[in-house]
Amino acid sequence: MSMSPTPPPRARRPLATALAVGALALGGVVTLPTPGAAADTGAPNGDVIANLWQWNWKSVAKECTDTLDPAGYGAVQVAPPEESLRQADFYWWDVYQPYSYALDSRFGSAADFKSMIDTCHGAGIQVYTDAVINHTAAQTGTGYAGTTLGNRYDTPDFDPADSDDCTKTIANWSDQHEVQHCELLGMPDLDTAEQGVRDKIIGFLNKQIDLGVDGFRVDAAKHIETGDLSAIVGALHKTASGAAPYVTQEVYPGNPPAVGDYYANGDVLDFTYAAAMKSQFGGGDIANLASFGSSWGLADEEHSNTFVTNHDTERNGYTLSYKDGATATLANVFQLARGYGRPSVYAAWNFDQSDQAPPNDGNGFVTDTDCAGGWTCLDRDTAVTGMVGWHNAAAGAAVTDWQSPASNVIGFGRGSAGFVALNNSSAENTFTYTTGLPDGTYPNDIDGGATSVTVSDGRATLTVPAKSAVAFHATR
Template structure:
């Protein structure tokens, strides 16, 4: 296997996790996923549906963030890394956690006890937990796992036998990315492709996911979902237990853009991550955000009721597709826009700083990820006051539709959610003072993006806002 299997992609996100993400009813009212072949999507409503993607954080750090930041800020859920034991790569590259060695829940981010304590802490803070589910494949590289499992044959991990793989169907890597059969039956970069059409394999995958539900997990993001036939994922989802509150797990899939398969094939078992949202947002914030006025399915986005939006993730920040923490205030502003605009559940990505694409998260000598230090080595966008303020703004806006779009000058826009809130963004390098019309009732309000230090006055349906360079103002009753 090449030093970095992630560099060789053609129409697919390679190693990281696609997870079935379960949505706790009432926390994320956008939709619930049904464990059968019914369409799971319905019209979504904003409000308490924001997902913090704390990528590669260890379990103790996630627990603390849920208690100290996410719960108080009003996040609906936290999406975390794959919890299964994985390959312990000699250089501890970040992607080794996407090569499962066993379905045990002790691994690179902590022990099973740490994991269970994390879910309890997050649930106690009102934050649902979604994990990355790596279920298309197991590890391509042999060696030793983070919990000590030894693997000498990639087709013989402890939970499967050679008969559980598609090696008898296609014993080679994918070569034609336009052939759906190859994409779903051949090996992705040498990763052993599970025979997900087999009932016994489906039972084992569901058993692994149900072991997490039993420990307080509410859902999953399915890694490499496009490499699994849609009917197989529906069958697996049908085997999932209800969550602790009696609701069905919410599932969202990673279907990396390509000619085949189409994202809508996966609506029967969950939502789909909308790569086009990040594409359009990056293009606008690197040119003129006025072009975002009609952002929606007409510009290639997935329907809000079938999707989960994101500005960036751990793959696209590395391959240059989307904005990243290295874009500074531009990336923060793009996330402010996402939280105010999208009707799909939005994700806020908080990962670690990197120089090389394969860099490990901050870890000890054995590769175990150390505690998150937002002042050193980590990018903690989830706790930025501009983001936490906008999470609260979104929750206050509830299911009100976007209204009052205005673009009075280049790279300056304003919009509202009816009378429930108004936001204005300045994507220029200079401060701007601008008047806008708003449906928010007359009165004096605070700017929720600066901890309410700034005050704004609405009079006669008009408001004049002092917008910082690459900054925003948002207020609500």
């Protein structure tokens, strides 16, 4: 399996009008967390990343304590924290046009940012930020901290000499030099080959680490030479835990440079994985997933940061999105069950137009997340939170007992740790599965234990509703 070599359009400018808003969860129901949860529940935290895209800092902090820690998430990925372009229409992509490295943004103040980090750490959740270090802003104006730019090459952090010599917009995506040295959608490309430029970027990232940040999603990593990025990553401070910061990189596959060129720097966002989820859950047959793995053209498993959708791909149609309702949720269930790479669960907001800003106060500042009022809180969905715990319990176990009793119906285990059956068809399905689990009665992780499963002689008869799943695991 492979993706088109032509990169999808980067969403830094208006895209086509989106489809109407659809259901989010399996059955269209989102379960809200219990308010007032303790700062740390003691639940084991695994490796699943909650990508709370463009949530404000206060809402992220609350989610860490109320939802992410109790469910067993390991980390939260948040929006770019630096000051960015602020324009009258408040597009979402404003935050990918940095104005300064001040940590005052549309998501809150520097104090709010620090408070969020401390709160999430108190709940056992690591914090990764979106690092926009390839470029500065294409548009002049005023930023969220009051910085005014009259020259897009001259910012509080960089002067014109810090930009690459190529000032044309990338047009030939097959020319690696052009891709890495010219301007992405008109945004000045920083000359990361210069030590002075590297030092400024390193200083910005280390400032965040010193505040407690545990890692970074490197935006537009494909547009930075791997050697330059390696020099930057190599100069980063250790995190509060004493470890090197986690790094995942945005590298579209297809045209040069190759995805594998970036493995030395950390993980890569696995766009091929996300495309496969759409091709099989969104119109194919999930029974085909029996052979799913590196042979499908995925990123190397050791370096794959998987996802079902993200902010670019849910807008350009490259992947499933919340508009696909239960189908997208079911794909997330599979992602958490299958155990390839490091999984991310994406939660953002409803949109009617592709460059629509997140819910805000009318001045561009993002308001508190309201899952009943415009936000798509997939990270809270009962099926997803149940599967985060299932995923943690099954960590390290091989995929076993693969069965497909009908088209778009599958079941498989992870050794004796857990079993899951998924039904992506339009009709209920009943089948007796070989589970690999010890005999006994187990709560169904998909519905939060409202129903249970009985295993006898290693087998279980499961009735799986259309566009739903049944999952259960042994306690470790």
